[in-house]
Amino acid sequence: MTEGPTATAATTPGSENGSALLHMRGITKRFPGVLALGGVDLDVRRGEVHCLLGQNGAGKSTLIKVLSASYQPDEGEIVWDGESVRLTTPVAAMKRGISTIYQELDLVPGLTVAENVFLGHEVSAGGFTRRGEAADRSRKLLTRLGHGEIDPGRLVGDLSPAGQQIVSMARALSHDTRLLVLDEPTAALDQEEVRNLFRVIRDLSAEGVAIIYISHRLEEIREIGDRITVLKDGRTVATGLPARETPTADLIRLMTGRSIEYVFPPRPERPRDTGTPVLEVRGLAGAGRFRDVDLTVHAGEIVGLAGLVGSGRSEILETLYGARRASAGTVTVDGRKLRRGSVRAAVAAGIGLCPEERKSQGLLLDQAVYRNVTVSSLSRFAKGGFLDSGAERRRAGELTESLDVRPEGVDRAVRTLSGGNQQKVVLARWLLRECRVLLLDEPTRGVDVGARTEIYNLVRRLADDGVAVLVVSSEVEEVLGLSDRVLVISDGTVVHEGPATDIDESGVLDLVMEGDVA
Amino acid sequence: MSDTPTTSAPAADTARVEREARRDDRPGRLALLRSSTGHNLGLIVALGLLCVVGVITAGDRFADIDNAMTILRLAAVIGVVSIGMTFVITGGGIDLSVGAIVALSSVWCTTIATQTMANDNHWLVMVGAAVLVGGGCGLVNGLLIAYGGVVPFIATLAMLASARGLAEIISERRTQIVSVPAFSDAFAKEPLGIPIIVWIFILVSAIGWVLLNRTTFGRRTLAVGGNPEAARLAGIDVKRHTVLLYVLVGVCCGIAAIMLVSRTTTGSSTHGLLYELDAIAAVVIGGTLLSGGRGTIIGTVLGVLIFTTLSNVFALNNLSVSAQSVVKGLIIVVAVLLQQRLARRSDVT
Structure with a gap:
């Protein structure tokens, strides 16, 4: 053909x-x-x-x-x-x-190199695999790729990431x-x-x-x-x-350069860095992902973390939330040190997280809106373990109305809402808990253009109410537009910190793409 | 979608999203069937049909108050186990060891030592023994799964083997006959003409319904089963909750063991054989998602009643147990296929 x-x-x-x-x-x-x-x-x-x-x-x-x-x-x-x-x-x-090699290599670690190369189109005769021929042909492909030293009989799981990539390419070439x-x-x-x-x-x-x-x-x-x-x-x-x-x-x-300009809420004019910070992070490190991260967020302040995928941004948020274990460093909220690696300690101290993968980490998709809102504050609606679901619905209704979640109705499954409205439901959850620190990981991922501005305004409104907000986004413009102060992360370290108005998008991209300070 | 591809202005996008969201509002033809009420109605219809078949084929022998009580007494034991199983499955787990735990509990509460203590003190000693043994087994399961990181299937499979083995060791494979008159008397009562063990089933079901639908425990069960990662990040102690779920099913097994001991007047290491399959089948045709996150107590009760009535109709018609098993299998497959079909359609809209 x-x-x-x-x-x-x-x-x-x-x-x-x-x-x-x-x-x-x-x-x-x-x-x-x-x-x-x-x-x-x-x-x-x-x-x-x-x-x-x-x-x-x-x-x-x-x-x-x-x-x-x-x-x-x-x-x-x-x-x-x-x-x-x-x-x-x-x-x-x-x-x-047409062959595609995705970032996440799609190899079977428990099979050999040759078996992986011919996975799905095995070299066979009468239903029996012909291992010798498969090995020969794999060896030829690997040699063509300049890696004849990889033994077709080795288990793919034992190879280095680079070796696995070569096997992926060999598989592509086998087609x-x-x-x-x-x-x-x-x-x-x-x-x-x-x-x-x-x-x-x-x-x-x-x-x-x-x-x-x-x-x-x-x-x-x-x-x-x-x-x-x-x-x-x-x-x-x-x-x-x-x-x-x-x-x-x-x-x-x-x-x-954008065809659509996002509208960010104006920053309030007020002296920054006054008083003791609500959130204070000192020397935070996560094994192999990031190190020596110091940051502070004051009440009413929005601090942004900018960096590429894999720079350690999201890991920093998840670690200070206790969802990942820190290898070093301390997290302090309102002067109290948090126990390491405990989400419950973080939540009890008043930290709330809107996770990056909203659907898999944030929401109970098949459950009603009000249940998603109250899930972190159930004890507030319970007497002796019994839930007052009327009160739950009322409170969730008030919150979702104030956040303008559409369509209305707290009994509808969250799955039926659009991305922006799902994000508002997660925000409502932490509003209900009256959290002191709000961590936003990619707050507008999967949120369409029109709803973004709404989310931005909402985040600013929360900050104005005294919440300390920490935002992570791979969209540099979003971090710069939304935050009061920015930290630029590259390869797991903070390479720049300063007011958001002092740096522009290309400055940030220079820092993270070229790796040195412009 | 009749939108032209060129519109992507914010207003147009928002309008489209809203329109799509509104579409989900529309009551579809299948909306009722998809809802849990509709599902329960379907089960009631199935149960009704089964009864009609019973009346046609066995006449008065089926439509008899004594026969109805027989069905209920048989349903009660497996029913209590199934209520516990509903919680575990809703919470995203599975318990294969329920039958073995029933056997171990029944043996433990009928040993000579326990019976002597019961005769000397109170018959409730036997109940306490069974519930403690059941809960203890559940605790071991739960700790292994939540903190040991053993997958539920394996952890409870191991419990299945060891609990029944332990029951055989304790009983020396002999049937232990109950000789605690106070115990037998207590369970022989029939308030309002309904046997005690049926009352227990009703009570456990009612408590189970309240627990699942009206308490923080139930809400957390749905959250943990529906999306454990989201539950964890929302601040729920997923591990502790998982342990509690297995303790709960263990306690249910203990209760079921006592009911079985009273019904058969024996404790035996052969009690509760294949209960795990019957319970899982009842839970699944009841409408609880095997993957967790959605559970229904009423559905489970109806599921248990359907299977028990089926056995009764077959028995009255002198049909073999083997034929019964074939039909049971068919019912499970049809019920699950139907559920999946409906679930898929609800995804499409």
Whole structure:
């Protein structure tokens, strides 16, 4: 059906003469309450390394899931090798030669390298696996990737992350891959392993395999990429930019410049850092994820943590909430030190968390709104263990009304609400507990544009009522717009601290992408 | 979706979200069937049909007050176990050891030592022994699962083996006959013409309903079973709660053991065989989610009654136990398929 990748060989990386392999036009994908992709265009040529750039939530992951047919697009056309195709299942995409290697490698640790490489299309005869041949063919693929030293008989679970990645790529190549999608492939690799990976990528593109390369690291893109497509808010804002020549400033402007301006509530003019802080964190460290984090939040203040995914932002929040165990450091609320690693101690001290994964960590989706609101304050509605659900409904009703949760009705299942309204339900939970410190992890993830401003206003209103708020977001603009003070996190340490008005989005991106102070 | 793809202004998005949310409001044709009331109604209809079949095939032998009491007495023991099982399953767990705990409790409360103490003091000694043994087994299960990190299936499987083994050791595999007259007298009473053990079943069901639907304990059970991570982050002590759930089912097993001892006037290591399967089946066709987070006591009671009535109808018609098992299996499969079908449709809208 498809010609082998070698048939289109001899295109050198970086050259413009690669012929068109893939055109995605006007790809649109909606999820309930969110427009994830609003008409994305992408074209990829044979043998090129095409970089996909964009902030978190720009739609990169959704786009590659559409390409690998994990998602079906609502609208748009995919032209593959000159022919308009509908990719209905991941297997169909694979058969056309599209392979995706996700950040979370999808290998079976308990099987051998060879078994993983041919998982789902085992080398067999009459129903019996042919282990010898599978091993031979795996060895050939691994050698082609420059890693002939990996024994096909080894268990994948025993390999390093870099080795596992090579096995993933071998698996992709076992399918006659013509387009390989790599999602943040270097996230778990050290420098030497990154160099190896790049060599493999160059070899593949020299053989005519096209690569879609997703990374936050600009220096990598400069080194390995040919052309760049920039996504922002689910749209293509630039395509076909030369990877080496395009100035960093232009790329950052493209990634951050917005078609929709969020409206942030005004900051109150008041002297900062007065009095004793409500929340005080000293020398907090979490094994391998972050270290030496000092931060303070005063009553009425919003402090933001900015940083990339994997920088340790969310881990810091979860650790000071007691949901992860700290390896060092202290957390103090209103002068009282918290017991380490105890959520109950944190909640008792007046800390509330709106977690990053609202649906899996925050909500009881199938339960009524009022039950989600009262779950942290049940004792308040109980006499001798018996719940006064009338009082629960009334109180939850008042709170959800004051937060303008729509549609109204405290008996409806939380699942039926939109992302923004679900977030308000979580906020109502902590309002009810009258918490002193509110931790917000990605407060507007999955919240559509219109509802964001509402959430921002709500958070500011809480702060004005004297709550100390700590916000984490991968959207730099959100952190800067919402906070009074910002801490920039990179590789698990605080690299910058200062008033939010003293730094702009590109300044933050410089800090986290280039790794040094601008 | 008739929206043009180009609109993504905040106002349009908000309007769309609201519209979608409102759509969930609309009472669908299946809304009643999906609700727990509808599910219970379905079970009542099934039970009614079963009774009609009973009347047609066995006539007066089925439609007889004594026969009704027989059904209820049989349902009572497994019913109490199933109430406990409802809590564990709603809380996201499973207990395979209920039958073995019933056996161990029944043996422990009928040893010569216990019976002598009961004769010397009060027959309630036997009740206390059974409940303590049951609760103790539950405590061990709960601690292993919550703090030892053993998955419920394995922890309770181990308890299944050891508790019955222990029962055999204690009883030396002999049937222990009850010779505590006060005990037998107490359980022979029939207030309002209804046997004591049926009253116990009614009482345990009522307490179970209140506990699940009206108390903080019940609410936390739903939270822990529905989303343990969210429950933990909301400040609920998930581990302690899990232990309590297994203690609760253990206590239910202890109560069931006493009922069984009074009904059979014996304690035996062979009591309660396969109760775990009967209880899980009743809970599941009752409408409790096996994955946790949703539970119904009324559904469980109806589930128990359906299975017991089925056995009765089969027995009255001189049909084999084997045929009964086949039908039981079919009922479980059909009930679960139906539930899943309905659940999926409610997801789509």
